[in-house]
Amino acid sequence: MKQVIQALSTKLSNDQISTNDTVKELHSKDETYHQTSLPDIVVFPKSTEDVSYIMEVAQKFQTPVTPFGVGTSLEGHVIPYQNGITIDFSLMNQILEIKESDLLVKVQPGVTREQLNKELKKYGLFFTVDPGANATLGGMAATNASGTTTVKYGVMRDLVRDMEVVLADGNVIHTGNLAAKSSSGYHLNGLFIGSEGTLGCFTELTLQVYGIPEHIVAARATFPTLTNAIEAVTSILHAGIPIARVEFVDEASVKQINKFSESDYPVKPTLFLEFHGNASGLQEDLAFSKEIMQDHGCDYFNSETDNAARNHLWDARHNLAYAYIHDYVGKKMMLTDVAVPISELANSVTYAGEELEKLNIPGGILGHVGDGNFHSLIMIDMENEEEVKKAKQFNEKVVRYALERGGTCTGEHGVGVGKKPYQREEHGAALDVMTNIKKALDPNNILNPDKIVDIDNGGNL
Amino acid sequence: MKQVIQALSTKLSNDQISTNDTVKELHSKDETYHQTSLPDIVVFPKSTEDVSYIMEVAQKFQTPVTPFGVGTSLEGHVIPYQNGITIDFSLMNQILEIKESDLLVKVQPGVTREQLNKELKKYGLFFTVDPGANATLGGMAATNASGTTTVKYGVMRDLVRDMEVVLADGNVIHTGNLAAKSSSGYHLNGLFIGSEGTLGCFTELTLQVYGIPEHIVAARATFPTLTNAIEAVTSILHAGIPIARVEFVDEASVKQINKFSESDYPVKPTLFLEFHGNASGLQEDLAFSKEIMQDHGCDYFNSETDNAARNHLWDARHNLAYAYIHDYVGKKMMLTDVAVPISELANSVTYAGEELEKLNIPGGILGHVGDGNFHSLIMIDMENEEEVKKAKQFNEKVVRYALERGGTCTGEHGVGVGKKPYQREEHGAALDVMTNIKKALDPNNILNPDKIVDIDNGGNL
Known part of the structure; x- marks a missing residue:
């Protein structure tokens, strides 16, 4: 690595190259349960030219390179399992x-x-x-x-x-x-x-x-069961209502929201919704959606146009993962991220909910159900081997259920290392095409090796 | 080719393999001015297995393969310049x-x-x-x-x-x-x-x-100048109105429409519009759009909810290219297809209009202006070398104007052979990445060779 640092130093200033232990540690992990691994060097480019030079050096010395944003990835994308250079874009x-x-x-x-x-x-x-x-x-x-x-x-x-x-x-x-x-x-x-x-x-x-839409209405609706809530969403989609947001949050997750965001939302399977449009169209969409939800057993409905109330609602939703992390200090987060065709959504969420209950590990279900995408979020004790094993089996079950129904193992989090075991099952022979593209564009496999596809050049994961 | 036919015959029936001159001639051209070229064989697969077998044979004998739908391509995509096998998917x-x-x-x-x-x-x-x-x-x-x-x-x-x-x-x-x-x-x-x-x-x-949307309104609006019409479109887009269709047709093209589709639309720069939505939202969108268009000098506005009238309007628009072809028997059609960022649209269309006028070749301007995409359609006499040359120069000018403003040489027709000369200018070093992908996925360059990228293996175009 000395030679690499020396080469980097000819173009980058000293404060752009770090081998400091704390800095390396910060670049060894993401927000989840994935095993950590330290980079040898962290570099901080200031320009495209810097990045280009770093890649030239990395290519010359065959050093693995891992790009890093702020480390909020959920499947180990930013963890440098082959060490080498981490490029921090801050x-x-x-x-x-x-x-x-x-x-x-x-x-x-x-x-x-x-x-x-x-x-x-x-x-x-x-x-x-x-x-x-x-x-x-x-x-x-x-x-x-x-x-x-x-x-x-x-x-x-x-x-x-x-x-x-x-x-x-x-x-x-x-x-x-x-x-x-x-x-x-x-x-x-x-x-x-x-x-x-x-x-x-x-x-x-x-x-x-x-x-920014001139007219926005947000709404919350609760349902007796998770299945009711999801079926309401599929009906809204089938009706062709151009909904701007429709998020599902289960009871356990509403509890976490209330605790973390100091809200007092009813603890029931809940949909958070939002509508964007012109004033009169939006009222019609809202009324139609409400009617549909009531047909599916909606037992509480509240809409708000007030900006502050809306922002509080969406901040609460966005902070949900942190609400769990905050509440289970010392535990690590694991997330499923399947997406399925709409017609399979209610059954998939119901299945995940039942399996989650059997697990007896704290967690909940939430998701972007308008896209057929949902997450089971569980907080696991990494010291407890049995729990880790059970959690991984649960993840696998949920993924397999989705794949068997034409879905995907990851709707939005990406593959990283966490969803790599399912790539062959999901993509079949297409995975070989992906591998060929990787080889054509990165023949020495120095760009974030071990992620998405496996290249047989001695990856040590 | 005898060996190829023999190999194909072991799995395909005789009526699935043709070397008939008329059949070959039908597969030698598209709808435009591009030079024709005959395939050696036309095959008609009935299943994925058939196609897979055809590719195995083609690979074995290193025979070029050109897929063919109904031959409506506009940049020579389906023309087999290296002969070989054309796969007709009918x-x-x-x-x-x-x-x-x-x-x-x-x-x-x-x-x-x-x-x-x-x-x-x-x-x-x-x-x-x-x-x-x-x-x-x-x-x-x-x-x-x-x-x-x-x-x-x-x-x-x-x-x-x-x-x-x-x-x-x-x-x-x-x-x-x-x-x-x-x-x-x-x-x-x-x-x-x-x-x-x-x-x-x-x-x-x-x-x-x-x-199918429950509520649809179509509209026609005319303007004193082409520039007025395009500026109205950019204002509608900036206002965030979720318009479903907005098509521009210039005076020359309105004339062709009236002749071919037996309509009597005013011969002026015209926008054809459509709105989809719920009943009240749609009326608000329509009224707001009308107001914007009037601010841009709209001098005639007519909306219709009647199904038959709407269908007639859109059929007329869809048949516009055929209206030209029908009226200029013996001439060949050439189309520009640039798309530009919205802010450049009015100037781009105005520029193309001015250049088209200088040309003194029959044609007009039309396009999907809501996407920043428009076509100059010209009918050229392929026997007239001077005219062909002028037409090609015009095409080049319009493309260059768009590329210099961050646009693309083709918004929707594709590259084929017609837009291949602009690929380096548009994509720069990215064209090499495309070439590497092509080489990785089709190492012997048998799949529709000469289209999009050039591979140095003795292509004879």
């Missing part, structure tokens, strides 16, 4: 350009979603994708993140127009253009988004943003 | 499954969009993507086609959930799954869509469909 955190007239914004990868939205608000704009964590836009693109508004506005792949990417050999490309659609060449934009740092490092992103 | 035209509860439909690649919509109508559903031609779904996926409803519902890449694809070596993969979103593995779905037959042959597609 110094590349500038909002480079806000093109109001095109509803586009250009950012560096280290910008976080909250940082971006704070700035966009001044222009009456917002960026829609909102994972629970205050993740970086680079990390969100790397995992094809989504969130509560995806049911209306789409996932990262729908909203990134163009990226600047540094390839394994240090070359710099653009993956797209600034037009709203294109049929020119292979869809590199879509390929790099969700590639989890295994095909290149993102150094600039141009994102599509929206005007 | 016998694979079954609608395999309509999953109403999931708003999904599974089709074979030879199903056309009109065939599909006729069937879906029985279920109150529709497939949104509507290029002018009655193209096959396979062809539409191959070019990442879009159309008049894209501004609301998206392009093919947004609406294909999964595909079965036969690879260059005959292996069969699935590119996606049935869930509404996924972060699992590389985005093969997006990569294969728009790959124009250069990475694999599509043998099954699962498409997302929508319920």
